[in-house]
Structures are given as structure tokens and as C-alpha cells.
Amino acid sequence: MSDRISQHASHCILCGKCLQVCPLLRATGREELGPRSKSDLCRVLAEDPGRLSEVDAARLAGLCLGCGRCREVCSQGQDVPGLVAALRGAHPNFRSWLWKTWLTRARQLWSPGSKAAGLIPERFRTEKLGPMLKMLAGMTGGPGLDPFLTPKTFPDTYRGERMLLFAGCTANYVQGRWLMAALRLLDGLGADILPDGFVCCGSGLKGAGFADEAGAMAERNVAVWREAGRPRVAVFCASCLAGLAAYDRFESDEERAQWAESLLPLSVAVRDIGFVISDNASERIGYHHPCHAGKGDPDRVFLRHALGDRLIAETDRECCGFGGVMRLAAPGLTEPVNRQCWDALRDADMVLSGCSACLAQLSATAPDRVKVGHWLETIG
Ligand code: SF4
Ligand code: SF4
Incomplete structure (x- = not known):
């Protein structure tokens, strides 16, 4: 073995x-x-x-x-x-199988694939696949949610602190509004956001079996953090956060512990901001708990606090069915998983989450009457 x-x-x-x-x-x-x-x-x-x-x-x-x-x-x-x-x-033969599947199942993967395609690093975009991936990556979905939470009061917890922001591939290449909202919030909190050279967190590639490539990305990201003086790293995608937390290439156990300590879910940093809810807010909001967010799920804690009674449905055991590579191999098996998720959210007319993969899947499968977005889109 x-x-x-x-x-x-x-x-x-x-x-x-x-x-x-x-x-x-x-x-x-x-x-x-x-x-x-x-x-x-x-x-x-x-x-x-x-x-x-x-x-x-x-x-x-x-x-x-x-x-x-x-x-x-x-x-x-x-x-x-x-x-x-x-x-x-x-x-x-797995890699060639994977790429062949991308080609032969592209139509079935259309909408979620548009998001997933944007996550594939440049060097994996072979000459044959490049144009298709580019086209899929350009299909970015709807116009986003109308914001209804306005920050009014900011705590001093992070004022003047030098910090990095790990935005992730989706926010960097597809959903720029998430990145802008995150930067506005961190600016309001008074954090000093450092320039960074982060690359993809690598968790998608790791799950697909590309361990060496994912490891190289982890090393690069840790080096960026090291060079910046090991500051806190704010993160607003649950999958990225889980991927970053699983890094295992450090100089020492002490550095590993420092890295773990430095990862800051953005929803924790914004928890004490005072928000005003405007009249256009939905009365029937659902929250999808991403599998990778773990039991504590800081996004859920933040939204319960910020939305109060407007949060009328939450998933807990239900997975969205995005499934990474499984979506390529057996899309039929992800459908019943996705149906159970929507069943738990059936009373909501707006569904929020904090994971780019879940949001790609939920946006692609939402009933017509339901809007889907990252919780950052609710903040104006
Ligand atoms: S949870 Fe229990 S049954 Fe499942 S793999 Fe672990 S030991 Fe085995
Ligand atoms: S789908 Fe089932 S077997 Fe696979 S990671 Fe989730 S719980 Fe484990």
C-alpha cells in the first residue's frame, strides 16, 4: 500500500x-x-x-x-x-479519464461547470480544453442579490491590525462583488489589508487526486503568509477555509499552530458590527450549511445574529450535492442529494451560504422563485 x-x-x-x-x-x-x-x-x-x-x-x-x-x-x-x-x-489513467469526462459531460455540467471551470488553474487548461473552459468560466450567472444590511457601527477589535485577505478563486475571477464587499467591511473595521500573492487554496485539486499540485499551492500560500510576517488571514469561503486549515507543510509544529491560529473567518470578524436591516429584506431567508464548515459554522452564527426571525430555514445534515469530481463521474447520484437539500429549504424565498462550491450548485438548481447568494451580497 x-x-x-x-x-x-x-x-x-x-x-x-x-x-x-x-x-x-x-x-x-x-x-x-x-x-x-x-x-x-x-x-x-x-x-x-x-x-x-x-x-x-x-x-x-x-x-x-x-x-x-x-x-x-x-x-x-x-x-x-x-x-x-x-x-x-x-x-x-485517472487524469486522462478526468479530462475526457470534462469534454463528454460538459453539457450536463453547464451551469455549475461555469463556476467550476473558472477554478481550474491556467496550467491545467490544455490546448484542447482551453476554449471550452474559458467559455464555461464566462457564464457567471445572475445579477446578484439586492443588499439589505447596512453597517452602522464598527467595533475596534481589528483597528490598525495588518491582515491578509484570502479571497479564493471564485471571488477573484468570477464574483468580484464578494471581494469588494469583504474589502469594504475590513476597511470599516480599520484593518490594514496587505497586498498578497495567494494562489488557489488547492482543495478542489486535492480532492480530485492531484496531491502534488495541491501541495505546491499550499507551499506558495504559506510562503506568502510567512513573508507578510505571519499576520491574520481573513477568509470568506468555507471550502477555502477548510482547505487552508488542512495544510500540512510547515517549518515546525509551532508554525503549524500559528497558521491555524491566523485563519480568521470573515463572519467572525464582522460579528460585532451593528447592522440596520432595510425594508427590501426578505422575510423568508434560508441558510445552507456547507459540509466543510464543520459544527461551529461561523457564517451560520453570524446570520442567526444579524437576521433574527427572518432566518426561517437552515440545512444541517443536507449536502448541496456539488460533489467535486463526483459531479463529473456520476451526476445522476448527486441529484437526490441536491433534492433533499432543497426540500429542507422549501419555505425560503432567498437562500444564503458562504461556500463558493455550494453557491455554484445551489444557483444552478434553485427553483425559479428562489434567489441564491453569498451572505456578503446582502451587505451594502
Ligand atoms: S465511523 Fe465507525 S464505522 Fe465509520 S469508518 Fe469510522 S470506525 Fe468505521
Ligand atoms: S459522501 Fe459519504 S463517504 Fe463521501 S465524504 Fe461524504 S460522508 Fe464520507
């Missing part, structure tokens, strides 16, 4: 906790799609990655949303999404 694969595997004690939280298992009722079966299959295949055929690789890619919920509850440290990603990376 290769090191990269074995580092994600551990001894399963068959407690069944992961079965209770897997959104794929819950939505499909198919036990072979649950984390325990996947971990068994991975273990067999991991003994000899060379035995993986193209069909096996496609099957593995189609088996996991990469939501990480099973990993979060496993007392044995079993990392099923990590195992699946490592096996994808170990398979010699």
Missing part, C-alpha cells in the same frame, strides 16, 4: 457513526455508496493500485461527494474522502 494511501486508512471498528452522517447514503439508500463500503473497497484496491482499471477509477470517482462528514465523526481517524482522492491520484 503506498504511503499516500495508507496515511488516510485506519482500523475501522464498525461503529456505524459514519453511516448516519453520509448524505449520499441517506439520499440514495444504497449501502454500497456509504463510507464503510467505500473504505473496504479502497483498502482492497490500495493493496495494488496498478490493478485499478479505468472503470474502477471512474467508479471510485463516482462514489464520494468529498463532503468530509464521515471523517469528522470517525473516532478511528478513517479518512474516506482522503482515501478516494489518494486512489484517484495513484491511478495512471
Whole structure:
């Protein structure tokens, strides 16, 4: 078993906790799609990655949303999404399969793909794929939400503090309004935002099995932070934040702890701002809790506080069904997952979230009457 694969595997004690939280298992009722079966299959295949055929690789890619919920509850440290990603990376034909799938399933992936395409770094845009990805990346969706929260009073907590802002690929290349709203809020808080040379967080590539490329991005981002004097790093995408928090290439344990300490969800920084709600605010707002936001979910805490009774629905166990690579491999399996999510949000006429991947998926699948946006879009 290769090191990269074995580092994600551990001894399963068959407690069944992961079965209770897997959104794929819950939505499909198919036990072979649950984390325990996947971990068994991975273990067999991991003994000899060379035995993986193209069909096996496609099957593995189609088996996991990469939501990480099973990993979060496993007392044995079993990392099923990590195992699946490592096996994808170990398979010699997987990359060519992935690109072939991009081409052959592009139509089905149209709208969510438009967002996802923009996230693919330049060097992966081969001559053949480049034009299609560019076209998809240009399809940025609707005009955004009308803001209805106006900041009135700012606390002094961060005044004069030098800080970095990790905006993420979606805000940098597609949703500039998120970036502008974040900068306005940090300016109001008095933070001194430093110029940065951050690249993609790498979590999407890591989940797809491109561990080396994702590792290089992690090193680059840590170097940017180091050169800036290890300041706080504000982040407003739950997936980016989870990806940054999982970095493991540091000079020492002390530096690793410093990095973890420096990551600041923007919703924590803005929690004590006094907001006024204007009349155009919806009375029926829903919140989608991203799988990668974890139990504490600072965006949810902020929105509960800022919106009060207007927040009438929240997801908790439901995954949006974006699914990363799984969306390419088995789009049919992501649909029941997505339906359960919308079922939990059925009473809302506006749905907010704080994860760029979830927002791409929810925007593409929302019922006509429902507006979808990042919580930053509500702030004027
Ligand atoms: S939660 Fe962990 S130990 Fe329990 S059944 Fe799942 S993989 Fe096994
Ligand atoms: S990562 Fe999510 S979808 Fe994949 S096995 Fe674990 S809980 Fe299920």
C-alpha cells in the first residue's frame, strides 16, 4: 500500500457513526455508496493500485461527494474522502479519464461547470480544453442579490491590525462583488489589508487526486503568509477555509499552530458590527450549511445574529450535492442529494451560504422563485 494511501486508512471498528452522517447514503439508500463500503473497497484496491482499471477509477470517482462528514465523526481517524482522492491520484489513467469526462459531460455540467471551470488553474487548461473552459468560466450567472444590511457601527477589535485577505478563486475571477464587499467591511473595521500573492487554496485539486499540485499551492500560500510576517488571514469561503486549515507543510509544529491560529473567518470578524436591516429584506431567508464548515459554522452564527426571525430555514445534515469530481463521474447520484437539500429549504424565498462550491450548485438548481447568494451580497 503506498504511503499516500495508507496515511488516510485506519482500523475501522464498525461503529456505524459514519453511516448516519453520509448524505449520499441517506439520499440514495444504497449501502454500497456509504463510507464503510467505500473504505473496504479502497483498502482492497490500495493493496495494488496498478490493478485499478479505468472503470474502477471512474467508479471510485463516482462514489464520494468529498463532503468530509464521515471523517469528522470517525473516532478511528478513517479518512474516506482522503482515501478516494489518494486512489484517484495513484491511478495512471485517472487524469486522462478526468479530462475526457470534462469534454463528454460538459453539457450536463453547464451551469455549475461555469463556476467550476473558472477554478481550474491556467496550467491545467490544455490546448484542447482551453476554449471550452474559458467559455464555461464566462457564464457567471445572475445579477446578484439586492443588499439589505447596512453597517452602522464598527467595533475596534481589528483597528490598525495588518491582515491578509484570502479571497479564493471564485471571488477573484468570477464574483468580484464578494471581494469588494469583504474589502469594504475590513476597511470599516480599520484593518490594514496587505497586498498578497495567494494562489488557489488547492482543495478542489486535492480532492480530485492531484496531491502534488495541491501541495505546491499550499507551499506558495504559506510562503506568502510567512513573508507578510505571519499576520491574520481573513477568509470568506468555507471550502477555502477548510482547505487552508488542512495544510500540512510547515517549518515546525509551532508554525503549524500559528497558521491555524491566523485563519480568521470573515463572519467572525464582522460579528460585532451593528447592522440596520432595510425594508427590501426578505422575510423568508434560508441558510445552507456547507459540509466543510464543520459544527461551529461561523457564517451560520453570524446570520442567526444579524437576521433574527427572518432566518426561517437552515440545512444541517443536507449536502448541496456539488460533489467535486463526483459531479463529473456520476451526476445522476448527486441529484437526490441536491433534492433533499432543497426540500429542507422549501419555505425560503432567498437562500444564503458562504461556500463558493455550494453557491455554484445551489444557483444552478434553485427553483425559479428562489434567489441564491453569498451572505456578503446582502451587505451594502
Ligand atoms: S465511523 Fe469510522 S470506525 Fe465507525 S464505522 Fe465509520 S469508518 Fe468505521
Ligand atoms: S465524504 Fe461524504 S459522501 Fe463521501 S463517504 Fe464520507 S460522508 Fe459519504
